[in-house]
Amino acid sequence: MHALQDLIFVSLTVTCFVALLGFARALARI
């Protein structure tokens, strides 16, 4: 049960930071 939640939250964390890296890249185009 907790293993699934761990997966969710770790993925959420990784996704957030990947999105932020993408956001930083997008800023270069402004």
Added chain:
Amino acid sequence: MKSSSSLFPSVSAAVDMATPTASNSSSWGQLVGSSVRAAVVVMLVTGIAYPLLTTGVAQALFPQAANGSLIVRDGQILGSALIGQQFEAASYFHSRPSATLGPDPAQQGASMASPYNAAASGASNQGSTHQDLAETVARRVTQYRMDNGMAAGAAVPVDAVTASASGLDPHISVANAALQLPRVARERSLTHEQVQQLLSQSTEQRTLYLLGEPRVNVLQLNLALDALHQPAVSAGAAKE
């Protein structure tokens, strides 16, 4: 210490005008690798080495304070000089109300009021439009007036009827103590002057004349009263 320049790949010193490192997979890998190592290093240094070092030095230099400023009487730990306690008997000065909770022995998993619970600091967190707060404070005011032989409608100091932020506040205001003095003196068959003297000794003034408030440490005061009351019970009784 051996110069660590040999640990770096030979890169010519970057001139201010040089273009930044191009984003290719190897430099990304470099960043990730450094990040992982940084996390571990920072965790070990700040999360383990630093607290342990501080603990070692603190225990060596200030052992009493580092271990909680404990008060010991007759070999028993009575509490901490910094943490308040609940006092209910009429012969003791009473502390401020405390909103800490504790586990309810009757019901598994439920909480009940448990004043001065040092394992779970807490407060009411109620604001100026909360009905519970209005009722609780009104009740405390009535109770305080009754306990201390005051007339209905007499002014009750605000700290005597409001809960502290931590629930472990060891102090009361001088006004609060002064109003409780007659009751305590009567219960212990002491003169007002005797109790006042102990009260003054347990009163701390503002630090550097500017910081904080004048305050009375209730535990200290009550222990002094006990010491006064039972002077020759055991010859080696500690004074505090």
Added chain:
Amino acid sequence: MWLPWMEFAVVLAVMAVLTVPMGQWLARCFTSEHHTWLERLTYGTLGINPQEQMGWQRYGAALLLSNAVMMLLGYLILRTQDWLPLNPLEIAAQPPHLAFNTAASFITNTNWQAYAGESSLTNATQMAAITFLMFAGATTGVAVCGGFVRGLARSSSLNMGNFWVDYVRVLWRVLLPLSLLVALFYVWQGIPQTLNTQTLATTVEGARQQLMMGPVASLESIKHLGTNGGGFFSMNAAHPFENPTPLTNLVHILSMLLIPASLTYAFGSMLLQRRQGWVFFGACLVLFVGFLSLVFTAEQGGSQLLARAGADQQASITQPGGNMEGKELRFGIADTALFVTTTTAATTGSVNAMHDSLTPLGSITPLALMMLNCVFGGDGVGLINLIQYAILTVFLAGMMIGRTPEFLGKKIEVREIKLVMLSVLAHSAVILGFTALAALWPDASASLNNRGPHGFSEILYAYASAAANNGSAFAGLNANTPFFNTTIGLAMLAGRFLTLLPLLAVAGSMAAKATVPAGPGTFPTATPLFMGLLVFVVLVVGGLTFLPALALGPVIEHLQMLVGQLYA
């Protein structure tokens, strides 16, 4: 009645005096060419080349990746707490949604705690996860500020320094040594520093008192110096073991303001424009004093609810008076008001009183300071946010006189304004958007401790605190639910990085520009006039954005308190 004002003046004067040497030290940190042997050892261990120069994108990438890994490491430690040593009470691991929230919270320098320290963390995690992430997040903030200012100082350059060098230097030269010294001072004053988890006592009246303790002082020092704010105990700096005396309270306050205030001086020093640094310092000071006066006057005036219930709130030489619900006696009203203002101005978030029990008008101070997020602000990010507003001010002034705005010798162009607005909007959108969501979410109202407008304030406060990376709370709100843990976690990450990254891009952009010599049309920014304009712009932009929300919360609550309206 002049005593509190004298105290405020003395404390702020001491802070101003400390700003200069600390500012000089920070400036040296960011500009010196010399690496110490310890730092070279660290660079070697990390596998980085201190000579490498980074553009803003690589700097930002290093920032993000280092923070990501540290957050994940923190998450791992919190989730495996039950396997680690120093756990005599057999406390369980934090559940995943709470661990996510806690790790996100501490890496973003927020230190929002949806948990009670003394009952849900072991001494091992207080050290290895909490103290660790406190250093990690704070060091990031200060380091980034160094890079940011360096970017502003350079011209026609594509580089803003090396993130790792800035990080390592701030850690070894600033935060670690100061934290150690301050921690030892704290122990002397009575803050515990032991590996023991508890001491059992039998009270005078015969009850059992379980005194929780641990390595508190080492956490306490970095908590304030790093504008972190997370408490060892649930009641934070109201707990006598975290803040036993008025002197520790003073040092907490000075610690919180030290780096944010000094960075204004360091900025001036690095740009060789000291007056500009003092203008920024002055702007922060004006706002600070204004909000301090509000909360102090409101709290000393007391709460109508308490007055109606029969409490005497008159200040005298024998009692502090005022609204003492949720306050500690050793701090009374004055020391509490100063702490409340400092902790939300410097986006620390530790508390020495319960903000949920502040009077309605008094509660506007912490809310507004978090919403503005630039009155000294958090370590590093405070100055960055203030400069964001300065750019906006220059832009508005430029529009009014019909000239291209210039700041620090560089033209402010479309790109910079777009980036600044992105940051300003991100901050507000996070606060208002999430508050609106939570107000509509069906289960959220079960978490409220106060009904009516004060309940709305509890929610507004939570997201303002998260977005501003403050971390204090109207603690009656039960935020340890999957909904709040997740949304507040996201709000903290968004608040931190969606504001930091655009401004990093601004610094990179400014670094690439050529310096324009000052001409007759240049609007001078190192003057009292500019300081006044800056304060005005901050208040107007903040006011337009947040006054409606404040009206729904504290303002209505105040009016209802006056007529005695109560909520069950």
